[in-house]
Amino acid sequence: MARPKHKEHHRTARVGWLRAAVLGANDGIVSTAALVVGVAAAGTDSRTILLSGLAGLLAGALSMAAGEYVSVHTQVDAEDADLKQEKAELRDEPEAELRELTNIYVNRGLDQALARQVAEQLTARDALGAHARDELGITEQQAPRPLQAAFSSAASFTVGAALPLAVVLLFPGTRLVPAISIATLVMLALLGALAARAGGANVLKGATRVTFWGALALAVTATMGTVFGTVTA
Numbered sequence: 001m002a003r004p005k006h007k008e009h010h011r012t013a014r015v016g017w018l019r020a021a022v023l024g025a026n027d028g029i030v031s032t033a034a035l036v037v038g039v040a041a042a043g044t045d046s047r048t049i050l051l052s053g054l055a056g057l058l059a060g061a062l063s064m065a066a067g068e069y070v071s072v073h074t075q076v077d078a079e080d081a082d083l084k085q086e087k088a089e090l091r092d093e094p095e096a097e098l099r100e101l102t103n104i105y106v107n108r109g110l111d112q113a114l115a116r117q118v119a120e121q122l123t124a125r126d127a128l129g130a131h132a133r134d135e136l137g138i139t140e141q142q143a144p145r146p147l148q149a150a151f152s153s154a155a156s157f158t159v160g161a162a163l164p165l166a167v168v169l170l171f172p173g174t175r176l177v178p179a180i181s182i183a184t185l186v187m188l189a190l191l192g193a194l195a196a197r198a199g200g201a202n203v204l205k206g207a208t209r210v211t212f213w214g215a216l217a218l219a220v221t222a223t224m225g226t227v228f229g230t231v232t233a
């Protein structure tokens with residue numbers, strides 16, 4: 001008889017990509033809004049403000065993509081090197097590797113005889129897989145994909161950056177700085193709450209944390225813009 005399916009709702013798998021997407025969008029909103037507010041506070045005309053914002057969007061998205069690609073690729077390279085070395089060790093010193101695997105299971109709470117038996121059976125089935133998983137912590141499902149990571153962080157940055165740019169189009173002139181500030185903080189609070197909710201954390205705390213840093217960024221560039229605008233006017 002089939003057992004009823006055991007359902008567990010683990011959040012870690014879902015949080016991985018969601019966290020990356022929220023971080024990207026967050027970056028896009030904060031950096032573009034801060035850039036636009038800084039330029040606008042200096043009394044720049046709206047065409048230049050929009051142009052700066054667009055340049056900021058492109059620069060940010062490309063730099064996110066490049067950074068993510070390099071970082072994930074580095075991780076892939078390191079894992080490949082680990083697996084290659086493991087393969088060689090399994091070929092050259094199978095008995096030492098079996099002892100190593102046995103010890104790992106002993107450390108996790110199995111007694112010596114059972115650990116040895118588990119290690120032997122897993123080795124017979126897929127030695128490299130067992131060492132990759134239990135010694136190196138590398139699993140197939142988690143295999144990182146550099147291009148996918150690069151694309152998704154660039155895309156989420158762009159989505160985030162589009163928000164302050166839309167506000168630039170909607171609110172020209174003196175209403176721009178307060179409009180962008182309010183829109184940015186509201187969006188950040190929503191994103192922070194969403195991320196916290198998905199991760200099972202406190203929603204209010206998540207929203208407050210993100211909003212605080214966004215407000216700080218806006219305040220800093222607005223001050224800079226005002227100072228420079230006054231000096232150069």
Ligand SMILES: [Zn+2]
Nearest residue numbers: 097100131135
């Ligand atoms: Zn090993």
